[in-house]
Amino acid sequence: MSQANEILFIASLLVLVSIFAGSASSRFGVPFLLVFLGLGIFAGENGPGGIVFRDYELTYAVGSAALGIILFDGGLRTHFATVKLVVGPALALATVGVLVTAGIVGAAAHFALGLGLLESFLVGAIVGSTDAAAVFFLLNVKGMALQKRVSGTLEVESGINDPTAIFLTMICVELLRLGHPPETLHLAGLFLAQMLGGLLVGLAGGFVLVGLFNRVPVAGGLYPIVAMAAALLVFSGAHFVQASGFVAVYVAGLVVGNRRHRGAQVILRFFDGLSWLGQIVMFLLLGLLMTPKDMQPYLVGSGVAAAVLILLARPAAVALCLLPFRYTWREIGFISWIGLRGAVPIFLATIPVLANVPHSEVYVTAAFICVVASLTLQGWTIGPAARLFGLELPPPPEAATRTDIDLGSALDRDIASYRVEANAPALGYRFAELPLPRRCRIISVLRDGTVMDRQKLEGLEPGDYLLVLAPPEQFFSLDRMFTARRQTRAQRRRRERGEEVFGEFVLAGDTLLGEVGVLYGFPVDDKDRNDPVGAYVRRRLRHRPVVGDRLRVGPIELVVREIRNDRVTSVGIELEPEDHPILRGFRRAFGFD
Template sequence: MNALNFSFLIIALLLFSGVLASRVSARLGMPLLLAFLGVGMLAGEEGIGGIKFDDLPSATMVSQLALAVILLDGGLRTKFETFRIALKPAAVLASWGVVASVALLGAFATFFLGIDWKLGLLMAAIVGSTDAAAVFSLLRNSGVRLNARIRATLELESGVNDPMAILLVTVLINLILQPQQTGIADTLLMLATQLGLGLAFGLAAGKLLAVLLARIRLAEGLYAIMIASGGLMVFALANLFDGSGFLAVYLAGVMVGNSRNSAVEHVLNVMDGLAWLAQAGMFLVLGLLVTPSRLLEQGIPALVIAAFLILVARPLAVYSSVKWFRYSRREIAYISWVGLRGAVPVTLAIIPLMRGVPGAQMLFDVAFAVVILSLLIQGTTIPFFARVFKMVLPPKPEPLDSREIWLSDRLSVELQSFRVETDSDAENSHPYAMTRAFAEGRPFALIRGGENIKVGLATRMQAGDIAWYVLPEHLGDDFARQFADRRHRQDQQQFYGEFVVKPDVKVGELAFAYGLKVDEHEAQTTLADLFRDRFGDVPVAGDRMNIGGFCVTVKELDEQSHIKWFGLKMPKKSGAVA
């Protein structure tokens, strides 16, 4: 019994230390995942903990379980709108992009390390895919508001590119160990099976889980357990039938997350904690598994390989994948930079070790070092390069918090809160005055100094107050503008311009009003049509086009993702305020 309690103590101590270390990591601008990885390495056989851990099957099991939970949580938070925005480019990145990265990096690794070409390609395949755990975590905690198209592309790519990486690793291992039994037909059949069954299992299970979630009455805490266990079941079933469990569990999460019912909010709240626990446990185990001295021995080769991957292979693969989808050079550059590697490459690197591939230990050490370098170099610079490549949108006023109170299975009341900022329209105004242009909104509570203030005729809101309103979710951002201070308005004007124009205005009318120079054909079209001609049918806030020297930027979309407003920014040389 003492041995069991001691084991519990060690596990709890590692997790607790990792959580505390994550606070230091966040202040230093480092990815939180590195904190748990570092704690695991410190507790390992060459660290202060001295724990010897070399159980590869257990490490694989923990990693696969954790990745399934992380992908399920990522799917739950992925809106259908994300697929509309970036499905095609993300699909090309997740297939051809992985193949191109592996081919380029494999050729380089073969030449640089002087190893057999099959081993070089295997190394490239191990680190060839981006990692969902790293991408989801770092993008959502980067502190910057990214262009929606870039964010959607990166998240979808990381969520669906694992099947291709697993396929390439499997094929190359078979090519090394059983070359006579590995053929092109078998490889294509394996790919079709992985993708087809992963897609079928994921969509079917997601639909079934969504229906069960809406119809079964459970204690609040059990909804998340039902979805988590259901997600793990579809993950395991897809794998048992040689499909992609990772793709299946991600799609199942997408289907559940986009079903609107009273239980989804309970699921999301609990799954967030489960996903963090999964990430923490996974990186602690992987940290225990690695031997730091071997990482140092492979430090220089790993640095060179990581540099080639980050600066050459990934950019070329991204360019060849998305250049057909009207991405700008800056957007391609940023997508190339955020090719984060994480737990998936390390998990894939365990497979050659378990199957006895010659040189597998070197592959594992180099892959692990590449992951650490990727998190250190790319993970810490996501906000910086977002600003360098001008991918950052100005912070927009938005609700401080939102709650949904379900009155029945399909009837709910949405509450949203807003902080009253200094020098805002809300300051010194009555709470009801904010609803004049929002007939569906009404005050619910006014919090001042942590206490609920009774609203009377003479009540006036003060800076720092938290005002709660009964308000439909889709009106939250528009409503929040009344609570934003002057700095927010200035940031918006500096980015979008001082003037706001409707999408149905004729370009010729705009040209006449502001002295723009446009050709006769463009003069007869609307701004929305001109944008569609230049950029396609999938607009996002921040998309820009130049008309006669003036910058026209998509400022806001409506609920159907149609352009609602453009911002018009005059050139500085005109003497106008831009």
């Protein structure tokens, strides 16, 4: 009994210390996940804590469950429109990209660590995939907005690339144990079955779960518990039919997150905290497993492998996979740099340990060094990198002043409560003239505890509370109306100089290009003169446009500001664009402009 209490005490203390240490360190820009990993090492065998922990089986089991929860949460927060936009490129990165990365890192490990070819490729396979926990977490916790094509590619890739890395790792481990390769066709069929099986299991599990939510009423507080149990059931059940549990649980989260059902808001809030807990526990356990004293003989070679991974292997794989999809070099550069590694490589490094494969300590060390290097170099520089490549957008409004009231699946609208912030766009309109999105209605306005008469109300004031009835897809537009927009420091500096984030002037998408040419003094071909500027931008861009896309036209630059129903409806104009986008990004990233 005393031992159980001691374990519970230590575990609770570590989690609490991790949370508060992570919050404090974020003021200095230190990635949270690196803090959790560091605290695990600090409490471990070679640290002041002196906790001896070598239970790889427990780590593997807990890590699997935590990754399942994190992937389900990532699926809940990913829109089908985002998946549709990037599914081809993300799938290429999740398969061919992982294979190319593993091959290049394996070649580096062969020379730097002195391993055989198969052992070296195993090192590459272990670190070949980006980490869903790190990507979902760091892209969101930094409080910035990126071009949707870029952020969507990173998120969807990290959600579906684990099966490739796991598959390659398991094949290498089996080859090292058995000494002979399986048939190529058998390997290809097995991998295809894993991916397609995971997709089918995830779709089935997601639709069944949505059906249960809508047809079997349970107590409100039990919805997130049901969702958690179902996510773990899908994750573990996929393995029984030889399918990928990682793909299955991510797809199930996608289905649940994009279908209307009871308890949607409470499930999202619950999984937000649960995914945090999963990351904390996973990184703490992985940190406890690390013994720096045993790693010393392999640190230099592992450092070389990490450098090759970040500076050569990832960029080569990204360029190879994304150039056919007409990504710009700015997008390729950023996606190459943000190839975040997190818990997954260390988690995969436990597989050869559990299989008693020789040189297991080398695999663990290499994975650990790659993760630390990635979280330190790449995780610490996400913001400057986004500005360097010109891909950072104005942050979306925080919905902290919004409280959702879930009306269930019977209706296609929900109720939300807003507190109107100072400088919110809605304050510039008379109440009767508020430009509410379609099918949205303000039910009531409360001011100083009094329900106001909407018929006599002239306008809103900061601090007013509103009850709004609206379709779920319109809440983002309402957030922008009632919430003051956040700005990065670089954006505030630009606005103080009179520069807009998307250029100095704004045009409606239906403005004729010929009129723009006359107004701003650049030649326009006769065949393009009667084209709306939004349609012209869409045609000239070599890919489906997203907010933030830039197009050079003569001496000016057109910037996509707003897209509705797949149409460019608002365009910004930059009158004096930099000749070199990367130079412009460098100046903005480091405050030289």
